[in-house]
Amino acid sequence: MKRDLTVLSVFGTRPEAIKMAPLVKCLERTAGIKSVVCVTAQHRQMLDSVMEQFDITPDYDLNLMHAGQTLTTITTGVLEGLDKVLNQVKPDVTLVHGDTTTSTAAALASFYHQVAVGHVEAGLRSYDKYSPFPEEMNRVLTSRMATLHFAPTEKSRENLQREGITEGVYVVGNTVIDALHQMVHDAYVFRSEALKTLPLQDGRWIVMTAHRRENLGTPLEHICRAVKRLVEDTPDVHVVYPVHPNPAVRTTVEKILGGVDRVHLIDPLEVEDMHNLIKRCFMVMTDSGGLQEEAPALGKPIVVLRTETERPEVVEAGLAMLAGVEEEQVYQAGMRLLTDKELYHRMAHAVNPYGDGHTSEKIAAILLQYKESLPEND
Numbered sequence: 001m002k003r004d005l006t007v008l009s010v011f012g013t014r015p016e017a018i019k020m021a022p023l024v025k026c027l028e029r030t031a032g033i034k035s036v037v038c039v040t041a042q043h044r045q046m047l048d049s050v051m052e053q054f055d056i057t058p059d060y061d062l063n064l065m066h067a068g069q070t071l072t073t074i075t076t077g078v079l080e081g082l083d084k085v086l087n088q089v090k091p092d093v094t095l096v097h098g099d100t101t102t103s104t105a106a107a108l109a110s111f112y113h114q115v116a117v118g119h120v121e122a123g124l125r126s127y128d129k130y131s132p133f134p135e136e137m138n139r140v141l142t143s144r145m146a147t148l149h150f151a152p153t154e155k156s157r158e159n160l161q162r163e164g165i166t167e168g169v170y171v172v173g174n175t176v177i178d179a180l181h182q183m184v185h186d187a188y189v190f191r192s193e194a195l196k197t198l199p200l201q202d203g204r205w206i207v208m209t210a211h212r213r214e215n216l217g218t219p220l221e222h223i224c225r226a227v228k229r230l231v232e233d234t235p236d237v238h239v240v241y242p243v244h245p246n247p248a249v250r251t252t253v254e255k256i257l258g259g260v261d262r263v264h265l266i267d268p269l270e271v272e273d274m275h276n277l278i279k280r281c282f283m284v285m286t287d288s289g290g291l292q293e294e295a296p297a298l299g300k301p302i303v304v305l306r307t308e309t310e311r312p313e314v315v316e317a318g319l320a321m322l323a324g325v326e327e328e329q330v331y332q333a334g335m336r337l338l339t340d341k342e343l344y345h346r347m348a349h350a351v352n353p354y355g356d357g358h359t360s361e362k363i364a365a366i367l368l369q370y371k372e373s374l375p376e377n378d
């Protein structure tokens, strides 16, 4: 193929943006590739914060987020919005990331236009249709539609192979490590006013997040009660919890953890503050997918607030403990890390399985190879 390869990157939520941003920047500087960005704004403020941080101005913005959005309204919004964008841009490849509703709907819209889909962070599986929900099904469906599969680890490649997907699969690491390399600095000064007021030099700090759909309601209540007990029983421990803006998350968290001594509930942080906060904390407790990759890469043990994980690499490497979502289990897992120095040391020194921070360049090189495989007169 003689002309530039037009690559349309589509994303809409905070984690997709954080992991696609280093790739978009890399594509922008790659000769032979024309990079076009479309955000769906499934998230608004949390997405815009990442775009600003990485200095990316989208070419298209579907501006979808609205109060009370549902999986159906997001899906139909992405399908309809992208129909127009795909007609205008006529990309050679659409890049989607991971497992959100934005990514699967964008893959479907591209498939309807017979545009090849490149799936970044392909091949993760929990093998439970309803956990994480709807992400597990989103990933499986996207894999069926994709032409290029950028798997972060050998394990994710094997998952794809088990489903008969062997063509166009590349093990490249995870772009989240690229993002971390750009963000984390020893002399970093926090920008968040809320962080500036916290006594981060005193005691041990736990960074906590929890937002997953399947944890809303009772599981999140259990998690919050366990964390409250951990803090009450360990006088040198503080928790900083940037709370997801979803009202279903906020209501529960504020009810149980609001006003608790040494628990600091704050608004979502800019990604650079967040990454540098993880770097300085004692440990992480989370149900987030991205944090399961970041914390170990920064040498921080992690308690996973879920019953399963699609990131078994971190558990097998001894970097994470899968705690479940029952109050007593979460409390015990947290307590072990706070009291067992030998365990803590081991977990803080295991090797991160997600690559060397050059994943974006590897993906760009594979896209250029793909360009060469397309017909000469195209």
Ligand code: UD1
Residues within 6 Å of the ligand: 013, 014, 015, 042, 043, 044, 045, 046, 047, 066, 067, 068, 069, 071, 099, 100, 101, 102, 133, 134, 135, 211, 212, 213, 244, 245, 246, 247, 289
């Ligand atoms: C989505 C993803 C999930 C990912 C998470 C990251 C799906 C199905 N789920 O879930 O995989 O882990 O994003 O955070 O795609 N909100 C705001 N401002 C924002 C963002 C969200 O107010 O900037 C509130 C809105 O009330 C919104 C709600 O959060 O309705 C939920 O957002 P939504 O994207 O529907 O689901 P998440 O739980 O964030």
Ligand code: UDP
Residues within 6 Å of the ligand: 014, 015, 018, 209, 211, 242, 243, 267, 268, 269, 270, 271, 272, 274, 275, 287, 288, 289, 290, 291, 294
């Ligand atoms: N993150 C952030 N600010 C916050 C909380 C999280 O920038 O206040 C980052 C975090 O470091 C990680 C990503 O957001 O890179 C994870 O996003 P989230 O937990 O929303 O989604 P998931 O990874 O579970 O899909």
